[in-house]
Amino acid sequence: MAREAGLSPATVLDVRRRLARGDDPVPAGLTRTGALGGPAEQQPPPARRGPAPDPQAILRHLRDDPALRSSETGRDLLRWLHAQAPSHDRSTALLSHSPPHCRERIADLAEVYAEGWYALAKRLRSPDAPATPHPRPTPRTPHRHRPRGSTP
Structure with missing residues (x-):
């Protein structure tokens, strides 16, 4: 049905989820145009004031932050952010081997994620933005080290 309407399945899924949450079906950064709220037009993000920050440097800085390192939730966030970091070389290699008939769907997915x-x-x-409390440190269980060659 989505294809018949000229929409990608990813867009339809995104709109359904937004409506189920009670959100505006048009994402932030998009505007309605035309009669009766016709097709949406992409609004470019605001221009950056200066050079783009180095994602690896930001990840290192966050990884070294005791507030994140000292709680399970903070460590989960760090692992999640690290997993989300795109690797240009890896994505180029993976996408160069993607079937041509899948590229439009992959592009749709990339746009939804972006x-x-x-x-x-x-x-x-x-x-x-609502203030959220800092995560409390999770107690750690000390690891007992056994001398080399000893058996449990």
């Missing part, structure tokens, strides 16, 4: 990341960045930078 919109989600952009919305997340805006929400994190919003002055009226």
Whole structure:
């Protein structure tokens, strides 16, 4: 049905999820145009003031932050952020071997993910974003080291 309407399945799924949550079906950064809220047009993100930050440097800085390292939730966040970091070489290698008939769907998925990341960045930078408490440190169980050659 999505294809008959000229929409990608990823877009339809995204709109369904937004409506189920009670959100606006048009993502932040997109606007309705035309009669009766016709097709949406992509609005470019605001221009960056200066060079783009180095993602690896940001990840290293976050990894070294005791507030993140000292809790299970913080460590989960660090692992998740690390897993989300795109590798240009890896993505180029993977995408160069993707079947041509899948590329449009992959592009749709990349756009949906990018919109989600952009919305997340805006929400994190919003002055009226709800304050969340810092995660409390999770108690760690000390590891007992056995001398080499000893048996349990």
